[in-house]
Amino acid sequence: MAKRRPPMLKRRDLLLGLPLLAAAGGAYAMTPRNRLNLLGDVKLEKAIPLKIGSWSVMPSNAVVLPDSQPGSLAARLYDQTVSRLYTSDSELPIMMVIAYGSTQSDQLQLHRPETCYTAVGFQITEARPVQVPVPGPAKLPARELVASNNERTEPILYWTRIGDYLPASGTEQRLMKLRSEFNGYVADGALIRLSTVAEPSEETFATLQRFAATMLESTDPVALPALVGRPLAAEIKGAA
Secondary structure: OOOOOOOOOOHHHHHHHHHHHHHHHHHHHHOOOEEEOOOOOOOHHHHOOOEEOOEEEEOOOOOOOOOOOOOOHHHHHOOEEEEEEEEOOOOOOEEEEEEEEOOOOOOOOOOOHHHHHHHOOOEEEEEEEEEEEOOOOOEEEEEEEEEEOOOOEEEEEEEEEEOOEOOOOHHHHHHHHHHHHHOOEEEOEEEEEEEOOOOOOHHHHHHHHHHHHHHHHHOOHHHHHHHHOHHHHHHHHHHO
8 A cells, every 4th residue: 555645835824824833933042041139038127227328117907008908909019018107207208119020021010009909999180200310420310299188298209120120110120020021130139219208399299309318328239220220220229
C-alpha cells in the first residue's frame, strides 16, 4: 500500500499563520521574567520616623484607608501599609498613608486617591500636578487634590512610584507599568499620601509639601528608594 503523503501547507495558510506566530513570539519576548523590589526586607513601620520635624505621631482612627479585610483587593495588592496621624504645636496635623505592593500587574495596581476617596463618599473638587521641592536639585512629581464630603474637606498631596518611575497621573502609571514589562521585569510600587483637614489654601498645601520634604529627609536611607525610586533617592541622600 502506498504511503499517504502529509498534506502540504498552502501559501495562503502560511501567510495567515505568520502574523499569529509573530504575535506569539512577541508576547513571549515581552513576558516579564524578573522582579524589581526596591524595599527588600525593610519594614516601613520602622523606617518611617515617629517624629518628623516638629510633628510627632498621635494615635488616631481618622485616616481614610483602603479596605484591608482578608481577601479584599487591597489586602492582595499591598504587602505593607503604614497609616499615622502626626501632630505639632505649631503646624497643621498631617495624616499619612504609605501603601507598598511588591507586584504591579494588570490585576494588581496601585489605587490612586481619586478612586479611594470617591469609593467612601468623598467628592474630588480639585486636582492638579505639582513639583514638590525636596533635598537636592531635583523635584518630586506629585498631585494635589481636594476631597470633600458632608463632614469635612481634606487637602491631599500624594505621589506614586512604579519601579524607578514616578507617574503623575493614572495614564502615566499604566504606561510606566507597561514600560517595565517591556523591559523584562515586573516592578513593585508604592503610594504615599499626605492629607489634613483644613481650608484648601496655598498655605495648607505648602505645609503638606514641607512635611513631605522633611519626611523624605528623615526616613531611613535604606527605605528611601522604595518611596521615590533610586535616582531621586540618590539625589536626596547626596544633599543630606
